[in-house]
Amino acid sequence: MSLIPKLVARLQRHPKRVVFPEGGDPRILQAARQWVTRKMGVPLLLGNRAAIKAAAAKLDLKLDGIRIVEPERSEEFEGFVTSFERLRHSKGLQPAEAREAMRETNYFATMMLATGQADALVSGATVTAASGLRPIFQIIPRLENVRNASSLMVLDFDEKKVGSDGSLFFADCGVIPDPTAEQLCDIALSTAMIARHLTGETPRVAMLSYASKSTSNQAGLVKVRNATELARAKAKAALLPMEIDGELQADAALDLLVATTKGIASSVAGRANVLIFPDLNSGNIAYKLVQQLAGANTFGQILTGLSKPAAEISRGASAHDVFGAAAIVGCQAIDPRLLHGAA
Numbered sequence: 001m002s003l004i005p006k007l008v009a010r011l012q013r014h015p016k017r018v019v020f021p022e023g024g025d026p027r028i029l030q031a032a033r034q035w036v037t038r039k040m041g042v043p044l045l046l047g048n049r050a051a052i053k054a055a056a057a058k059l060d061l062k063l064d065g066i067r068i069v070e071p072e073r074s075e076e077f078e079g080f081v082t083s084f085e086r087l088r089h090s091k092g093l094q095p096a097e098a099r100e101a102m103r104e105t106n107y108f109a110t111m112m113l114a115t116g117q118a119d120a121l122v123s124g125a126t127v128t129a130a131s132g133l134r135p136i137f138q139i140i141p142r143l144e145n146v147r148n149a150s151s152l153m154v155l156d157f158d159e160k161k162v163g164s165d166g167s168l169f170f171a172d173c174g175v176i177p178d179p180t181a182e183q184l185c186d187i188a189l190s191t192a193m194i195a196r197h198l199t200g201e202t203p204r205v206a207m208l209s210y211a212s213k214s215t216s217n218q219a220g221l222v223k224v225r226n227a228t229e230l231a232r233a234k235a236k237a238a239l240l241p242m243e244i245d246g247e248l249q250a251d252a253a254l255d256l257l258v259a260t261t262k263g264i265a266s267s268v269a270g271r272a273n274v275l276i277f278p279d280l281n282s283g284n285i286a287y288k289l290v291q292q293l294a295g296a297n298t299f300g301q302i303l304t305g306l307s308k309p310a311a312e313i314s315r316g317a318s319a320h321d322v323f324g325a326a327a328i329v330g331c332q333a334i335d336p337r338l339l340h341g342a343a
Contacts, residue, residue: 002156003167003198004298007327014338015041016330019118021105022125023047023068025057026067030327031318041330044069046105046116071108080111088138101135110135120309120329122324124301125317127175129233130250131272132312133303141307145238150175150188151301152194152310153287154328158297162254164199165274171277173283174301174312184227186236186274190304194243195274195335198328205231206253207246208282212262214247221247224278243267251276283323299324302332309333 017033020028023045032043044067045052056063071077084097086105097301101107112118124132142149152171162168172190176183182208190202201287209224228246235242245268250259256270263265264270291298299321303310309332312326 003065003154003164003325004156004297004299005325007198007331008040009342010334011040011327011330012038014334015039016119016333017042018043018113018120018122018326018330019045019046019069019109019125020125020326021046021109021121022127023105024052025125026055027317027319027322028122029059029061029124032066033061033139033321033325037151040327041119042067043326044109044112046071046109067329069112074104074108076112076117077102077108080094080108080115080343081177083115084111085140094209104135104271106132107135107139110310113194113310114139119333120311120326122311122313122322122326122329124312124314125322126315128170128305129136129301129312130292134177135138136303136310137307139263141312142305143307144192146186146305147175148183149303149305150179150183150187150190151188151303152191153283153298153300154198154302155287156297156324157288160294164195164201166274167199167340168273169195169203170277170287171304172280173278174285175303177280179279181223181226181230184224184276184278185230185336186305188227188231188244188274189234189240189242191276192244192274193240194302194304194332196241197321198331199273203274204224204268204272205242205274206246206248206250206268207244207275208250209247209278210249210252211247212249212252220278227276234334238249245272246276247267297321297324299328302328303320 035043150172151174153173155168157166162292188267207228224247225260231274245266253272309329
């Protein structure tokens with residue numbers, strides 16, 4: 001069974017509230033209807049109530065079980081303005097600017113997430129990545145001991161047996177253009193822990209490069225090599241259950257025969273379920289190529305390194321993509337002690 005149906009079953013046992021800032025978008029409405037129909041919790045749609053109702057009527061979608069929130073009419077509005085101004089005061093934010101920001105649904109939704117009025121957030125359907133990410137990075141704190149937030153894509157194959165029962169985790173595909181070794185270390189650990197949370201399996205993390213176990217001192221290889229050692233040491237010190245190997249080429253990471261032929265023997269080579277790319281160019285290009293040429297289902301960007309679950313999806317996402325991203329961040333909000341039952 002691919003990953004998303006498993007997550008749906010877990011959310012049916014442990015329902016969650018997911019907030020969508022772009023509540024009137026047809027894809028959001030369709031994903032929210034699925035969320036309710038499958039009894040996964042409560043979708044929170046932000047925007048003009050009349051416009052959302054009109055959009056739902058055009059799609060012949062019922063709004064039963066879906067909560068609509070109009071930010072400026074919400075009783076939380078003034079409190080959110082005050083809290084945001086206090087949070088950003090050291091950055092020079094003025095009260096009038098805080099009020100204007102909170103009129104934007106992305107800022108209001110992020111405050112709902114920060115204050116526990118929503119369990120997870122999915123944004124980005126109608127705005128640029130920068131507009132979607134800005135409020136999240138300004139408001140949601142990093143996890144303890146994580147200096148750099150990043151992102152991952154989940155690639156889910158219906159038939160191909162790779163990774164975790166057909167699922168692979170690619171990072172970073174959307175945030176840090178040219179990560180340092182220290183940033184790659186953070187990306188690897190954050191991605192691995194989300195992979196473990198969602199699958200229940202030990203993360204097998206491949207630090208990717210254009211060469212496998214090279215003796216070259218080319219700067220790009222050295223960066224990946226150093227990141228691998230940093231990640232191993234940090235995981236060991238924090239008692240994080242994962243296996244890490246690098247530097248590895250993509251085929252050696254995924255194909256056991258290739259790894260064996262190249263003389264690479266490890267618990268990761270040929271068995272990887274988490275792929276860490278050396279830079280944003282390679283990560284973003286790789287996932288889009290796999291999506292287009294191999295027909296993989298792709299869900300994300302799922303933001304990593306943050307204390308609350310959030311996704312910043314593409315403007316080209318389908319309703320299916322929106323629903324999958326929501327299922328992922330919704331499951332991130334489930335206590336891991338409850339997550340891996342019969343499903």
